[in-house]
Amino acid sequence: MAVKFAKRLDNLEGSAIRELLKLTARPExxxxxxxxxxxxxxxxxxxxxxxxxxxxxxxxxxxxYTTTEGYKPLREKIAERMNRKLKTNVTADDILITSGSQQGLDFSGKVFLDEGDIVLCESPSYMGALNAFKSYQPKFIEIPTDENGMIMEELEKVLEENDRVKMIYVIPDFQNPSGRTWPMERRQKFMEIINKYEIPVIEDNPYGELRFEGEFLPSLKSLDTKGLVIFLGTFSKIFCPGYRLGWTCAAPEILTKYNICKQGADLQASTISQMEVNKFIEMYDLDAHVENIKACYVKRRDLMLKTMEEEFPDCVKFTHPQGGLFTWVILPENVNASEMAQKCLEKNVAYVPGDSFFPNGGVYNCCRLNYSNMPEDKIVEGIKRMGEVLRAELEK
Amino acid sequence: MAVKFAKRLDNLEGSAIRELLKLTARPExxxxxxxxxxxxxxxxxxxxxxxxxxxxxxxxxxxxYTTTEGYKPLREKIAERMNRKLKTNVTADDILITSGSQQGLDFSGKVFLDEGDIVLCESPSYMGALNAFKSYQPKFIEIPTDENGMIMEELEKVLEENDRVKMIYVIPDFQNPSGRTWPMERRQKFMEIINKYEIPVIEDNPYGELRFEGEFLPSLKSLDTKGLVIFLGTFSKIFCPGYRLGWTCAAPEILTKYNICKQGADLQASTISQMEVNKFIEMYDLDAHVENIKACYVKRRDLMLKTMEEEFPDCVKFTHPQGGLFTWVILPENVNASEMAQKCLEKNVAYVPGDSFFPNGGVYNCCRLNYSNMPEDKIVEGIKRMGEVLRAELEK
Incomplete structure (x- = not known):
């Protein structure tokens, strides 16, 4: 068969995480x-x-069937909730319901990116977003980060030197994969820079409500005076992912482009799923549900961090996330996290090696650990086994 | 704001149908x-x-969350059902669950089309598919049709003369918008031609099970010996559209590309929706449900055709669909179906003007009528009102 695929597929691979998840489905x-x-x-x-x-x-x-923009009572509730939780000032008309926030990522690429355009992102950044953008054949420039997220001086330097930057993708709250959060002054500085260069920003915020400690920080969307921030939200982490419901919140002239994408992509999100999530919010207390989730995850985070401190050699560093689902582990430079992942899998422990979170590659000594999904005894046991593998690696 | 969108949006408009549906939501x-x-x-x-x-x-x-390819018991049931109903020979591994078959259309564009590539389609063809493909900036060549669908001599001529044809999009059963069905000899001739040129074919089959009369005809997929046919199915018309569940069935080397698209687009279809449709098939009789649908639609089709014969002037022609949801009305050449649609809307009757079903435009005297959604009294009343408008138009 001589079928010819589109050129965009040349650089597209299946997600390493999704492939890994198949291996990790074994109950042991x-x-x-x-x-x-x-x-x-x-x-x-x-x-x-x-x-x-x-x-x-x-x-x-x-x-x-229902309308492409989505079920209005649900969009109203999302807008009200964003205004209350994230200090935005939006209405139902600013909201498009998507199939998870992942679909908002795909549409962002579709709406903004021509081949060869530049996307800026944090280094590291969420691989699912990078893979979605890759369909539209951009180049990535990674902006260096420190323990407080994206470094603004580095961002400004890149913007000065490159005129084909078409969008900036960021996760300012409890970032995936690093767990890091941008402090207030970075958010303000970021908006100053953005307003100067007028570049659209994709603010991916799946974890913002899951803050365990530290002060509330406003979303970029709430600081946006020029309609440049496209906010992506989801019910996956504050409710459940099985319904595949998220949303895009953006200025009308941008949201209308996302709506056109939605029509072509799948007409609309599931009518019944939208009505069910809407009904849950009416019949029950979503805020209380989120509090339950936080109470559970903070214990798991604490236990994972404490066990890593006890079981990992001192030369291994890791982040202390104030919320969200992930911590980021930095191994000594001579340890290859992908090779180590194989050895851990042999002991029935799995994590995601960090290299696929760097769109331009080249970093092999990091890994992302999720603490939300495993019960406490398994967190302890899993980290212990990782510690054994780690010590063996370091003794080589 | 100086935000720059991707070039692909220049030619993308919102679907005329989706916009029209907002107007027609009024209960009167x-x-x-x-x-x-x-x-x-x-x-x-x-x-x-x-x-x-x-x-x-x-x-x-x-x-x-679940796997990207979809819930296995549902994929098994789809494969079994396809083999039984459509004479294919496929397994669960050949099936990817999508968000409606619309998502399979979008992925087809993403997988096969580079800018400037040629898509062949029936003239007229389903506008939702054409819009999905337009995101990938192809050119369209429309293959002329007669009352038996695509004319194979015309197809062969176009294939001889054009070397950038990357895919062929067809709806051989009860086509949207024309209601026409390809007879067996066209299907065989089509496969001969396709096998010679080795061009991938998107066989869109949302209505195949809804045959009211005439003999069963095998799907193109069942005649495919070279793995060239990508079959798109959906639960929207044989069950209900609110769950947004469809599927793509293709050879492994092609399906794996669609799977990568699915990961980037929205990770997976709704877990719970997949399990619910699967459970419905286990607990109830989907075949009996389809029989109920057919019994209802054939009555509505008969009534619409009969009323059109009585109420429309003789110079108006329309198709006699053997199944599916639509009939196609051809008005005298001097009648503009879009202008007439406005006058009908004033009388609270709506239909879709035909011009948007021609990707290269230029045909203004056709319209698509759906008979599945309205109860019988409204079908009669609506066609009567259309008849009045029509006669007034012709007297001008």
Whole structure:
């Protein structure tokens, strides 16, 4: 067969995480690899009542097509929630419902990127976003980071030197993979720079509500005076991922382009899923549910950090995330995290090697650990096994 | 604001149908415009039991992430069903679950089309597909059709003369918008031609199971010996569209590309929706449900055709679909279907003017009428009102 694929596929590979997750599906594997929420917190009993109520009250509407922008009562609730939690000032009309925030990432590439355009991102950055953007054949310039996230002087330098920067992708809160959060002054400085260069910003915020400690920091979207920030939100981490519901919040002239993408991509998000999540928010207390999630995750984070301190050699460094799902481990330079991952898998422990979080590659001694998905005894056991592998590696 | 969008957006407009559907949402409008199933046939009571059963038995799995390719028991049922209904010979591994078949259309563009590549399609063809492909900046060559669908001599001529044809998009069964079906000899001739030129074919088959009369005809996929046919299926028309579930069935080396697209686009289809549709098929009889749908639609088709014969002037022609959801009306050349649509809307009747089904434009005297969504009294009343407008147009 001589079928010819599009050139964009030449650089596209399957996600290393998604492939790894297949390996880690075996029940005996202690997995710190995915970004999965704790399933024991899912509101299963509540959703039984919710789904019956939706079908009872509006069954024919729930099973039919709906508008591309999404179910209005849900968009209203999202806008109200963003304004309350993130200090934005938006309405339902500023919201497009997407199939997870991942779809907002894909649309961002589709809306802004021609082949050869430049995307700026934190170094490291979320590989799922980088893979989505790669379909549109951009170049990536990674902006160096420190323990407080993106370094603004470095950002400004890159913007001065490059005129084909089409968008900037950032995760200012509890970043994936590093767990780092930008302090207030960086956010303000960032918006100053952005306003000067007028570059669209994709603010990916799946974890913002999951703050365990430290002061609240406003979203970039709430600091945006020029309509440059495109905010991506999701129900995956504050509710559950199985419904695949997220949203894009942007200025009208930008959101209308995302809406056109949505029409072509899949017409609309699931009608019944939107109505069910909306109904859950009406019948139950989503804020209280988020508090339960935080109470569970902060314990798991504490336990993972404490066990790493006890079990890992001193030369291994890791971040102390104030929220979210991940910590980022920096191994000594001579340790290859991918090779070590194989050895850990042999001991039935999994994590994601860090190199795929660098779009231009070249960093091999880091790894991302997820603490939200495993119960406490497995966190301790898994970190202990990793510690054994690590010590053996260092003795080589 | 000086934000620069990608060039691909220059030619992208919102779907005329989706915009029209907003206008036709008013309850007093008799709409032949959408492609919506009859909501009174949706299995609302059954889905109450199904959703409780899924959450009861596997709640934590249903609300969690799953694999990109989709829920295996559902993929197995789809493969079994395709083999039984469409005479294919496929397995679960040949199936990728998508967000409606619309997502399979978008991925087809992403997988095969570089800017300037040529897509062949029937003239007219489904505008939602054309819009999805337009994101990837191809050129379209429309292959002329007659009452039996695509004319094979014309197809062969175009293939001889053009070497940048990257894919062929067809709807051989009860085509959208024309309602036409390719007879067996065209299917065989088509496969001969395709095998000679080795061009990938997107076989869009949302309506194939909804045959009211005439003999069964095998899908192109079942005649495909070289792995060139990519089959797109959906639950929207045989079950309900609110779940947004469809599938792509293709040879492994092609399907793996679609899988990579799915990862970037939205990671996976809704876990719980997949499990619910799967459970419905286990608990109830989908074949019997399809029979109910057919029994309803054939009556509506008969009534629409009969009323058009009575109410429309003789110079107006229309197709006699053997299945599916649409009939195609050809007005005298001097009647502009878009202008007439405005006048019909004033009388609270809506349809889709035909011009947007021609990717290269230029045809203004056709319209697509849907008969699946309106109850019988409204079909009669709507066609009568259209007849009045038509006669007034012709007297001008």
């Amino acid at each position: 594997v202690i997995s710190f690899a995915g970004g999965m929420p704790a399933p024991e917190l899912f509101p299963v009993e509540e959703m039984k009542k919710v789904s019956v109520a939706v079908l009872e009250e509006q069954g024919k509407i729930a099973l039919q | 409008v008799i709409s032949f415009a959408g492609g919506m199933p009859a909501p009174e046939l949706f299995p609302v009571e059954e889905m109450k039991k199904v959703s409780v059963a899924v959450l009861e038995e596997q709640g934590k799995i249903a609300l969690q």
